[in-house]
Amino acid sequence: MSDHTSEPAAAPDTSGLPGPVRLRVAPSPTGDPHVGTAYMSLFNLAFARQQGGRFLLRIEDTDRARFREDSEQQVFDTLRWLGLGWDEGPDVGGPCAPYRQSERLTTYRPYVERLLADGHAYRCWCSTERLAEMRADQQACKQPTGYDRLCLGKSEEERRALPGFSETPVVRMRVPDDVDLAFEDLIRGRLTAPRPDDQVILKADGFPTYHLAVVVDDHEMGITHVVRGEEWISSTPKHVLLYRWLGLTPPAFAHMPLLRNENKSKISKRKNPEARLTWFEEQGYLPEALVNFLGLLAYPPAQDADGNDVEVFGFEDFVARFDWREVNPVGPIFDLKKLDWLNGVHLRALEPQDFTSRLLPFLQRDGVLGAAPSLGELGRLEQVAALIQTRIAHLTEATELVAPFYVADDAVEVAADARAQLKDDAPAVLDAAADALAALPDEHEGLLGSEPTFRAEAIEAALRGAVVDGLGIKPKFAFGPLRTAVSGRRVSPPLFESMEILGKTSTLARLAALRATL
Structure with a gap:
């Protein structure tokens, strides 16, 4: 074998390419993108941004036997959903185009x-x-x-x-x-x-x-x-x-290091739904929560002044303290419980309007709201969203809590477990509550433009007086039938605030509808 080596014909001059460092992620479009693509992208992008360099996306599609046409777009969509954008790539161009191997x-x-x-x-x-x-x-x-x-x-x-x-x-x-x-x-x-x-x-x-x-x-x-x-x-x-x-x-x-299950096996799309990058958006995770989670894999958290781990952070925080020497080479465990906790933290930190806008696609997907909701429907959603923001860990959990606010009063579907927990005193509770609420002023009684009077504070006071004091039922048992009547569920958003959003007429109609079935 000859020891002679020489440059290939027309070897490119790469010295003039932009960026003091240039990194890339190069997935293969052979199915749903693997969560490892996001994991690698995060670490590549963090270093590139820290050094003022460039991050490239290259599609390695030379495996024609396993090639899937829709996979490339899924790569684009999921990485952009996570905020892990690229400076050069098939869809944005760049000085090294083309960025698909099949075109090279x-x-x-x-x-x-x-x-x-x-x-x-x-x-x-x-x-x-x-x-x-x-x-x-x-x-x-x-x-x-x-x-x-x-x-x-x-x-x-x-x-x-x-x-x-x-x-x-x-x-x-x-x-x-x-x-x-x-x-x-x-x-x-x-x-x-x-x-x-x-x-x-x-x-x-x-x-x-x-x-x-x-x-x-x-x-x-x-x-x-x-x-x-x-x-x-x-x-x-x-x-x-x-x-x-x-x-x-x-x-x-x-x-x-490779991402691993709790049993130390490698995460695979065949065995683990969470290996599919599209799964996280489908399940109602926030992109910033997933980026936060991936940044904790194989990398130590920052510490505060007291030496406590700071596990909640954003991408810019990760970039600022990134160092290859800190990466742990031992394969990290992909702990979904930790991700769920992080997702809840990030959900609660959203501004109310942002949280509402994040809920909307899931409610539309599940048929709670139509493709073009009215201003009234959106206004009600903002009110309901404020009640549930601290009560969910995934955006998908909102549907069951929100749906009762968008059904007709006589069409509230009572879940079997909610009906089963109704006790013998449920009719008396519903009757007493209906009488107490009927005695409250109507929503806008008084001068035009006055504040609504069917408010949570007045509702709570009336119901406690009628049910807790009047019937002698302990508070933790007193309002179960009312919750079931209003939402059809055992677990619902806060009861008195829910009644305020529904209004007096709808609340009384729902109490009457459940009462008629007992």
């Missing part, structure tokens, strides 16, 4: 030809059947699996004379026996990986494999730091080899 096929060929000419790569005509038999034999003999170099040094004619020939060859890199397997990692220090076999770098369909494409693209896009999961540690010596053979300067490497 002519880019890779000169690099392959240079590797072939320098003896660092060779064509392989082995059929898939022959390779499968080879691996089976190696496994049966308990040998390491890897290509046996049958095609190395043979012409097409020489190889054709042997069994297991395929008309369309692949190209393999020729890994030397004395390959250097050590490299420096920003997180883990000096690492040593297992010796690779002669990896395929160009497939029979003309598409490059990940190993070639990632080296070429990262070089041509001026990537200074490659941040990826620890599963790629074993591939890094191959990539360092390719950089060396092509006369290119390798980037710095940082291999992030």
Whole structure:
């Protein structure tokens, strides 16, 4: 094998690319985006922003067998939902376009030809059947699996004379026996990986494999730091080899720990719904809560003046204190209970109007409100939202609490568990409450423009007098039938405030409707 290396034809000058550092995330559009894409994007973007650099999104779509057309748009949508935007990419352009590997096929060929000419790569005509038999034999003999170099040094004619020939060859890199397997990692220090076999770098369909494409693209896009999961540690010596053979300067490497379940297994989309990035939006998580959560994975929280952990923070806080040396290489546990807690904290911190606007899409999705709600419906939603903001941990939980405020008074559906907890005194409670509320002034009795008089304070005083004092029922039991009548649920927003929002007429109608069924 020749030791000669030279630059590939028309090698790009990357010195003029913007940004003192350039980082990228490069997902494959093979299904719903993995939560790991957001995890990697957060750490890449944090460092890029801290250093005043650039963050790129590249779509690695060379796996045509698993390619899914809608997946790319899901990547765009979910990362933007999280606020993890990019400076260059397929949809925004940039100086290194195109940013889809399938649109860069002519880019890779000169690099392959240079590797072939320098003896660092060779064509392989082995059929898939022959390779499968080879691996089976190696496994049966308990040998390491890897290509046996049958095609190395043979012409097409020489190889054709042997069994297991395929008309369309692949190209393999020729890994030397004395390959250097050590490299420096920003997180883990000096690492040593297992010796690779002669990896395929160009497939029979003309598409490059990940190993070639990632080296070429990262070089041509001026990537200074490659941040990826620890599963790629074993591939890094191959990539360092390719950089060396092509006369290119390798980037710095940082291999992030993998996200793990509580049983320490790797999170997978096949087994874990939360591995799908789209799942979090569907389940009513706030994007800022998920970013906060991802920032706590593999990274220590800040501490306040008293030495207490500060676990609630925003993206800018994370950027300000980011340091690769602080990343914990041990695989973090993906604790959904922690995420639920964070989501509740972030929900309660929203401004009322913001919280209301976040609820609206979920209420529309569930049919509580239409596509174009009226001003009156939106006004009522603001009132109801104020009652439930401290009572939910996910936006999806709002539907059950809000829906009773948008149904006809005679159409309130009483849940089975709510009806089952009604006691024998429920009719008396409903009758006494109805009489007490009927005696209150109407909503706007008095001068035009006066304050409404059917208010929570007056409602509470009237009901306590009629039910607690009048019937002698303990407060914790007194209002169950009224809650059921108003909302149809055992658990609802605060009762007296709910009655105020509904108004006197609707409240009395709902009490009467439940009373009629007892």
